[in-house]
Amino acid sequence: MKIDLFKDHNLIKEIPTQSGVYIIKSEDDEILYIGKAKSLRDRLKSYLKPSDLDMFKISLVREASSVEIIVVNSELEALLLESNLIKEYRPPYNIVLRDDKSYPYLRISYSEKFPRLTIVRRVKQKGDFYFGPITPVDKLRTLVKLLKSSFKIIQKNDSQCQGSDRACIYYQMGKCTAPCIGAISRDKYLKLIDEIREILTNPSKIKKKLKSEIDRCVEELNFEKAIELRDKLKAIELLENKQTVSEIDEDFCDVVAFAEKDGIVCVYVMSVRFSNITGGRSFFFYQAHIDDEFIESFLTQYYLVSSQVIPDVIITDGLKDTNTLSKAISTLKNVQVIVPKKGKRRKLLEMALKNAKLNLDIHLNQFSENIRILSKLKERFGLLKMPHAIDIADISHINFENVVGGVVRYSISGFDKQMYRRYKLESKYESEAMEEMLSRHKKLLIRSSLKLPDILLVDGGVIQVKAAKRIFPEIIVLGIAKEKKDGLSKRSLGDVADKIYSEEGIIEIDEDLLKFFQKLRDEAHRFAVSYHRKKRKEYVLMSALDRIEFIGPKRKKALFEKFGNIDRLREADIDEIASVKGISRRIAEIIKEKLNEGG
Template identity: 30%
Template sequence: MTDTPPPKGHAVIQGYLKTLDNSPGVYRMLDASQRVLYVGKARNLRKRVSNYANPNGHTGRILRMISETSSMMFLTTRTETEALLLEQNLIKQLKPHYNVLLRDDKSFPYILLTKGHGFPQLKKHRGSRKGEGSYYGPFASARSVNRTVNQLQRVFLLRDCTDPVFTSRTRPCLQYQIKRCSAPCVGKVSQDEYARLVSDAERFLQGRDTHLQGELAAQMQAASEQMEFEKAAALRDRIKALTEVQQSQGINPRSVPEADVIALHMESGQACVQVFFIRAHQNWGNRDFYPRTGAGAGEAEVLQAFIGQFYDGKEPPRMVLLSHAIEDLDLMTEALSGKAGRKVEIAMPLRGEKAELVAGAARNARESLARKMSETATQARLLKGVAEAFDMVQTPRRIEVYDNSHIQGAHAVGGMVVAGPEGFIKSQYRKFNIKGEDLVPGDDFGMMKEVLGRRFKRLLKEDPERKSDSWPDLLLIDGGAGQVSAVAEIMREYGVEDIAMVGVAKGVDRDHGKEEFHRIGKRPFALQRNDPVLYFIQRMRDEVHRFAVGTHRAKRAKSMSATPLDEVPGVGASRKRALLAHFGSAKAVSRAGLPDLKAVEGISGTLAESIYDFFHERG
């Protein structure tokens, strides 16, 4: 008997037609290994699938996808809008090869003016908006929001300290000395005066500051006439700071109060999407994205997929300005409006200030992609140089670099950074808390074996057939022959000896430029001091060292602030604070009697017994 390969292509797709009706929904195309090739949505599933069953009229990309399809899966929905939202969720979750994929999807920072306190706090906020207060944003980056917060502090003198710090102050802090806070903590400003500052800040952040500068000028003149020269000088400084804020914002469209300006530029199969955030008639920064183009998708498909994934989990603005038309404009408008709970307008302006905004974003997208392609070309040459230096058959597409950090074995962590054709891939960085109980303090070899053992054990479990791009082509180990031998032992144990591995040792005098490279069964060697490949390897080694040391410091700092109370069942952050405030220290809590513990506010009788038993059973 001979094994016949499973059927693929048009015939397989044709077989599903008799089981489908005209409902809207989402379909998935899978290959012979049940890996998802493509996720799509349809207003009419039967009609859409029948298009794939027809061998004619497809682009090369779609024909390749059809030829690899061995099976399909279907989910029906009530409306096409639901199908669109489900499609984008599945794409982000499954990352199919033939779909357009937004690769950088971090949350955006906001400015938060807190409420529930007599003197509200002005601060940067990232994450879910659960806290009470007014949120303004999003801002394109942490840098842009930090710059705006600093400027607002100079203009409106609002505090940025936390509530516990605020209540514990007995004299003004440095922020007051450098004229970035009005020092409400020590009564330098009344609650009514501070409320006016908060109101002015809100007007500015909402774009209603047209008369603010004039009002400040009038107040300065009045203070001067009454010979309150110190107050007049403070108002003058605020006016100057406000002028600098307005000048630094650059683009301040008067006809567009709130919009995201989204422009796409494609070239040589690569894409850049530039997003400008316009809020309250102000430019709150821009960010560029480089979505994966799904093996050759067109402009309309790329832009529509980007919008769907970009606003998944983000609130859309009232207007979205686009550089290109998308495939389902009405459907996307309905989906974004439903998500926002109000009308969202999507437009492709041809003239006026809106068109100028789009043109500016498109120019940025074009220039950003040109820089990215140049950097990618340079990176490709460096990766080719790495392959030649280490006698590799193929150019590596994924390099994993490892290092450990500890102080005499304490708080030991391992770090892994990843580099590829597009540079460092920070979303793939990993940290490892060293757990080996039998390790001798400072045993770097043992630590490295534990880190690599855990890494490859997980890889073999998640992707034993090596079909994903998670498998490295080259391992760089920060260390010499000993570390390389330790890692080689792990590689043999897990049967992955075909992955190239190199140890990077500091060399003579531990000097940059004198690095020695160690490989199993070969003599150590060095590269020329001016070799670009050497600089590239140094950058990777320095990056993993930075990452491992930073992780170690964070772990050490956390342990220094830890107390025995952290281990007591039922004692969370608020009860821990209450106990420490009542007794003064964790040691005093451990020595307290049961009646004393019961006297603490928020500590029930049962919990007090639990705390008492915890410390006294330890004895």
């Protein structure tokens, strides 16, 4: 049931007090945020009090229109439903777990008929076993090599191993048990794999057993078997490899710490495997606030939504109640969520917190100039929060032929290349083209659950700004263009000054902000022009081919895919043209002749 709560605050009385999930939607019925609450009414009431809102919620409420609620029986059911809905819809205001690193994991591919060991950097395949992360990767490679040689497991995937009546070279070298040809039954092979998993998850138990077996083999003079067992023992010792930090006394745990400064939150996840700190990764969130809701949301999405490896123990801080979260994660694997007050686990948490603060300081220092200029924008335009995303739009054409456009994004970390988008446009006039492009761009952002920009800058004056504002009425839209007088660019001593425009006309800004806007405009212009040049070359090639007999759509497409532009096709010899599928030597000669005639 949809309730227009953000239009009529009195409707809060209609919200029940039971546990459940709430879905906040925009005016266009797009999902903005999904949350869970012990009491839906109390939680949603907090969104209606401006004095209680942090910058994140202020931004969310500004776009919000209505809310849908789903009542469930318990907090646990609410948490599980919330994680499933977030996984399905990925709303723009929910936590997005992105960092700039990938970490190496050891993977046992139970999804294959004959599981193998591989090193991967993404946890993807359901049903497979992942162990890690383990850094440096050289250590992981050594571990995998030791395990493969000790247990003689297969080296190839299912498609390479099946369908052959002969074993491969690895079997002949004594490095594989060859379950693919029945040299060992699949059940016995899977027991080998389970033994590897046991070494990874319970090394101390296996270590004791192996030492006993080695002693027995030596007594029986079975040295060959003793050597095999010794190699397995080496793998365990490589895993243990005790660090000098005396506080570490955990076999398989994650330590999650949170630090906050200047409206930016750093979450640091420290991985501990067999008394080793094997890796740490940082996540940064802007205009976030560390509270129970944020911590629980992060941990739920990290382990349930993004399918990270779940350890036996999660050590964290700030949660008043860990039972609901423990039960939710335990739907996949039994885990303890602990908030330690003292002892070795508390010292581990303090170590992670120290790293969270350090990484946050490095992040702030690295982008201090960007933060300074974005803070200046906030003050100049009276924004409630520092803008974290600026989209810059530009249209490119020659005499309104091959009209294209590009949108680039600037964030705290600089230009975000992952958010650059190109558009081929149908409109023939700049204002219409701008409106067409931004309409498509906004739909793309919403459809992809990407956050809308806080500020939009267009290459153009009042007309383009008004066109853009029709598409983005909810945000500040600015334009940058040469000052004009009587419809012509105003020139003074040969210079043309850039001016910043709003819907009303030219607005005054200082030189610092002007240079910043010029930098943004120049990047958007470069991006759009490069796309226009590419499209123009395609157009010239296609136009040239249209004038040649025997060249239909299929041959035209094949030639374009091979050569890309008219210059490369002109430079190609007849044999190269004839190598294209569907082009005979005779047709290649005709193409060459016609292109030479055309100059």
